[in-house]
Amino acid sequence: MVKKDKPKYKQIINAAVIVIAENGYHQAQVSKIAKQAGVADGTIYLYFKNKEDILISVFQEKMGIFVSKLEEIISRELTASTKLGLMITSHFELLASDIHLAIVTQLELRQSNHDLRLKINNVLREYLKLMDKILIKGMEDGEFDIEMDIRLARQMVFGTMDETITTWVMNDHKYDLVELAPQVHRLLLKGMQA
Amino acid sequence: MVKKDKPKYKQIINAAVIVIAENGYHQAQVSKIAKQAGVADGTIYLYFKNKEDILISVFQEKMGIFVSKLEEIISRELTASTKLGLMITSHFELLASDIHLAIVTQLELRQSNHDLRLKINNVLREYLKLMDKILIKGMEDGEFDIEMDIRLARQMVFGTMDETITTWVMNDHKYDLVELAPQVHRLLLKGMQA
Amino acid sequence: MVKKDKPKYKQIINAAVIVIAENGYHQAQVSKIAKQAGVADGTIYLYFKNKEDILISVFQEKMGIFVSKLEEIISRELTASTKLGLMITSHFELLASDIHLAIVTQLELRQSNHDLRLKINNVLREYLKLMDKILIKGMEDGEFDIEMDIRLARQMVFGTMDETITTWVMNDHKYDLVELAPQVHRLLLKGMQA
Amino acid sequence: MVKKDKPKYKQIINAAVIVIAENGYHQAQVSKIAKQAGVADGTIYLYFKNKEDILISVFQEKMGIFVSKLEEIISRELTASTKLGLMITSHFELLASDIHLAIVTQLELRQSNHDLRLKINNVLREYLKLMDKILIKGMEDGEFDIEMDIRLARQMVFGTMDETITTWVMNDHKYDLVELAPQVHRLLLKGMQA
DNA sequence: TATGAATGAGAATTCATTCAT
DNA sequence: AATGAATGAATTCTCATTCAT
Numbered sequence: 057m058v059k060k061d062k063p064k065y066k067q068i069i070n071a072a073v074i075v076i077a078e079n080g081y082h083q084a085q086v087s088k089i090a091k092q093a094g095v096a097d098g099t100i101y102l103y104f105k106n107k108e109d110i111l112i113s114v115f116q117e118k119m120g121i122f123v124s125k126l127e128e129i130i131s132r133e134l135t136a137s138t139k140l141g142l143m144i145t146s147h148f149e150l151l152a153s154d155i156h157l158a159i160v161t162q163l164e165l166r167q168s169n170h171d172l173r174l175k176i177n178n179v180l181r182e183y184l185k186l187m188d189k190i191l192i193k194g195m196e197d198g199e200f201d202i203e204m205d206i207r208l209a210r211q212m213v214f215g216t217m218d219e220t221i222t223t224w225v226m227n228d229h230k231y232d233l234v235e236l237a238p239q240v241h242r243l244l245l246k247g248m249q250a
Numbered sequence: 251m252v253k254k255d256k257p258k259y260k261q262i263i264n265a266a267v268i269v270i271a272e273n274g275y276h277q278a279q280v281s282k283i284a285k286q287a288g289v290a291d292g293t294i295y296l297y298f299k300n301k302e303d304i305l306i307s308v309f310q311e312k313m314g315i316f317v318s319k320l321e322e323i324i325s326r327e328l329t330a331s332t333k334l335g336l337m338i339t340s341h342f343e344l345l346a347s348d349i350h351l352a353i354v355t356q357l358e359l360r361q362s363n364h365d366l367r368l369k370i371n372n373v374l375r376e377y378l379k380l381m382d383k384i385l386i387k388g389m390e391d392g393e394f395d396i397e398m399d400i401r402l403a404r405q406m407v408f409g410t411m412d413e414t415i416t417t418w419v420m421n422d423h424k425y426d427l428v429e430l431a432p433q434v435h436r437l438l439l440k441g442m443q444a
Numbered sequence: 445m446v447k448k449d450k451p452k453y454k455q456i457i458n459a460a461v462i463v464i465a466e467n468g469y470h471q472a473q474v475s476k477i478a479k480q481a482g483v484a485d486g487t488i489y490l491y492f493k494n495k496e497d498i499l500i501s502v503f504q505e506k507m508g509i510f511v512s513k514l515e516e517i518i519s520r521e522l523t524a525s526t527k528l529g530l531m532i533t534s535h536f537e538l539l540a541s542d543i544h545l546a547i548v549t550q551l552e553l554r555q556s557n558h559d560l561r562l563k564i565n566n567v568l569r570e571y572l573k574l575m576d577k578i579l580i581k582g583m584e585d586g587e588f589d590i591e592m593d594i595r596l597a598r599q600m601v602f603g604t605m606d607e608t609i610t611t612w613v614m615n616d617h618k619y620d621l622v623e624l625a626p627q628v629h630r631l632l633l634k635g636m637q638a
Numbered sequence: 639m640v641k642k643d644k645p646k647y648k649q650i651i652n653a654a655v656i657v658i659a660e661n662g663y664h665q666a667q668v669s670k671i672a673k674q675a676g677v678a679d680g681t682i683y684l685y686f687k688n689k690e691d692i693l694i695s696v697f698q699e700k701m702g703i704f705v706s707k708l709e710e711i712i713s714r715e716l717t718a719s720t721k722l723g724l725m726i727t728s729h730f731e732l733l734a735s736d737i738h739l740a741i742v743t744q745l746e747l748r749q750s751n752h753d754l755r756l757k758i759n760n761v762l763r764e765y766l767k768l769m770d771k772i773l774i775k776g777m778e779d780g781e782f783d784i785e786m787d788i789r790l791a792r793q794m795v796f797g798t799m800d801e802t803i804t805t806w807v808m809n810d811h812k813y814d815l816v817e818l819a820p821q822v823h824r825l826l827l828k829g830m831q832a
Numbered sequence: 833t834a835t836g837a838a839t840g841a842g843a844a845t846t847c848a849t850t851c852a853t
Numbered sequence: 854a855a856t857g858a859a860t861g862a863a864t865t866c867t868c869a870t871t872c873a874t
Contacts, residue, residue, distance in 0.1 A: 064837095080364050082363050085865080086864080086866080095838080096838065097866080098839055098841095098868080099838055099839070099840095101867080102837070102838075106866075107866090164364075166361070167361045169275075169361065170274050170357075204437065205430075207417070208433055209437065212406065212409075212413070212437055212438070214409075215410040215411075215412055216405055216409040216410060218409055218413065219409030220409070240402055243403065243441050243442070246395075246441045247441030247442075248440070248441075279848080281847075281848090281857095290856040290857055291849085291856080291857060291858095292857065293854080293855055293857095295850080296854070300848075300849075468752050470751050473869080474868075474870085475836095475869090478836095484835040485837095485869090485870085486834070486835055486872085487833080495868095554748050554749070555750065557663070558745065565808065592821075596818065596821050596822060596825055597825065599798055599802045600797075600798040600822075600825055602797075603796075603797030603798040603799070603801030604790075604793060604798060606797055607793040607800065608793045611789070611793055627787055631794055631829050631830075632794070632829065635825050636825070636828070646858095646859095667843060667844080672861095677860090678859065679860085680847080680860055680861060680862095681858080681860070681861095682845095683845070684858070688844080688845080689843095689845090834874100835872100836873105837871105837872100838870105838872095839870085839872105840868105841868105842866100844864105845864100846861105847862105849860085850857105850858100850859085851858100851859095851860105852856100852857105852859105853856080
């Protein structure tokens with residue numbers, strides 16, 4: 057059994073999400089995370105190399121859920137446009153169901169330093185690659201404009217989703233994010249359709 | 251003559267942009283900014299309340315240029331779609347011509363804490379309001395889909411532009427950002443057209 | 445059978461010498477010593493009261509070899525001057541044949557704190573007492589200056605030997621220490637002769 | 639006026655000697671030194687790069703006194719043997735007159751880590767070079783044995799002095815160190831005489 | 833006997849801000 | 854207005870030791 061499978065590993069990850077969401081990135085001291093996780097400060101360092109390692113792991117573990125979900129969607133027998141819709145919906149659902157996580161990914165983790173952000177971007181890249189698969193399939197199948205720049209299209213899709221979620225979080229999630237998914241889907245679809 | 255008109259005010263603002271761009275947000279100490287501006291540390295505090303005030307002022311002063319430009323575009327006798335295109339192009343041009351500023355607004359200033367980001371968002375809101383004016387005019391004139399959610403449309407426009415610029419900055423601006431403007435324009439237009 | 449006779453006791457002592465010599469006093473953690481000895485961290489505490497106890501025991505065990513050797517030399521039927529020469533030679537030989545031990549006693553163990561050094565000095569005292577026996581015999585037999593201060597003489601003998609060994613260790617033992625013994629002997633003899 | 643001439647520089651150096659002597663090397667926290675010096679913790683870092691820099695500077699500043707004194711002795715028109723005597727006496731006098739300094743140089747500073755000790759040795763080397771000058775002159779003038787190994791002789795001189803002082807410090811300086819100087823001188827002289 | 837996961841105290845250093853000059 | 858020396862609060866990480874198994 058490796059470290060990541062031990063119960064305390066996930067315990068600390070989850071504690072970190074809560075502490076960062078409730079206190080903000082810069083007020084999320086290791087001792088607070090340890091306390092929230094119900095372990096001693098030193099125990100943190102049996103599972104993580106340093107504080108940065110906790111934060112990257114938070115992102116990896118949680119982003120992993122998005123990636124798995126997206127892989128599952130892609131593997132299904134559906135049109136690219138339907139897949140796009142499912143991706144948006146499930147992305148919104150996951151964050152709407154875990155406000156703490158939404159705060160952390162949309163606001164707090166972006167305050168991290170350059171190095172950490174580079175590492176986070178590596179994790180993100182995997183997600184964006186899957187997104188590209190949908191776009192390419194849509195272009196090949198004649199659903200999406202064959203002439204469109206794949207990078208720009210991806211930036212539109214991700215940028216729109218990201219901006220929508222961030223706005224929702226900054227407005228204290230006082231409206232229903234998931235309800236917006238169909239409209240976002242329609243908007244993006246129009247932009248990309250053949 | 252108020253403080254903002256005094257030469258040292260702008261001198262410090264510009265020094266801050268350079269220092270933050272070259273050292274990163276977390277390595278932009280007040281003493282470095284003072285040195286770059288050619289003044290003593292204490293002098294900073296004759297022009298700014300505190301460090302946060304410098305950063306907000308940087309954003310306000312620089313964002314003001316975008317706002318002025320956009321106001322000028324809106325005031326012209328043009329179709330909403332043409333205005334949208336001009337907005338994208340001039341936005342890209344301004345950042346492409348000042349890499350330091352691009353780094354600061356797209357990457358470094360986002361590492362600021364929650365409070366500062368809220369204040370930055372207030373400044374940004376003015377810009378987004380002007381953007382809304384174009385979208386509303388386009389809907390009224392029958393250019394854009396009258397059914398579309400104005401907030402989502404704005405998030406798509408801003409999100410796409412923002413993501414495009416950030417990706418360009420993170421790729422060390424090794425390709426021409428301004429050249430992408432027409433394609434981004436076309437993509438967004440398709441998404442919003444009636 | 446007491447603890448000191450059990451195989452793991454010596455195993456840990458020897459592991460400590462190696463770990464300290466190779467990593468330095470401040471990087472010789474208990475866990476490293478345990479690993480080198482092939483036992484669990486907790487096992488150390490079945491044989492030693494605490495970390496300091498390991499270090500004192502290292503010194504005692506190893507110094508014991510010097511003391512035995514010296515006792516054997518003293519018991520022989522020889523002139524004081526010859527005994528002095530044998531002492532120097534065998535002292536040098538022992539350290540030259542165990543570089544790890546030389547590094548530990550000449551450099552690393554001296555970085556220990558005040559308390560530990562006091563305890564080490566107690567162990568050393570036994571050796572110095574035997575040294576005194578040779579000097580006293582020499583004075584009684586008319587070989588050494590009867591007027592000389594025994595304490596000062598001992599400090600000269602030990603200080604010279606110690607300084608010579610330390611210099612050799614600090615120069616990465618790139619010359620032959622044992623070859624220096626006759627010269628050191630002659631030098632000290634001249635200083636003490638009647 | 640450079641940093642070393644500013645009053646606070648020496649103030650901190652002297653505070654460090656007292657704090658280290660009274661608390662021991664490992665209990666000499668920066669905050670204690672700052673308090674003893676009557677400055678804020680942060681002020682220390684305006685004059686010293688880090689804690690190690692304080693300790694090296696202590697050694698350099700204080701060792702400088704020994705070096706100056708020795709240079710002055712060497713420059714006089716005296717026999718090598720007289721110079722040797724003056725060196726021993728003034729070395730003993732300086733340490734006997736500043737017990738704190740004696741504790742620091744003979745016991746506490748030797749607990750420093752490998753890196754720091756290497757730097758201290760560089761400072762010490764200057765002193766040893768001057769010592770060599772006396773020995774060489776003595777050999778050239780026929781006072782000292784022309785056949786003697788200069789390195790071994792120096793190790794005898796320094797080792798004997800060092801061991802004598804350390805023993806005195808460890809015995810809580812309950813006897814008069816300076817009174818021992820003539821005897822030490824005589825002992826060493828006999829060892830080296832032609 | 834032996835294990836090794838868990839504990840938690842302890843300290844160097846940075847940097848925004850002040851204020852006497 | 855301008856200076857810049859001085860301030861001091863605040864936080865990560867290590868590692869000797871314990872104790873349930």
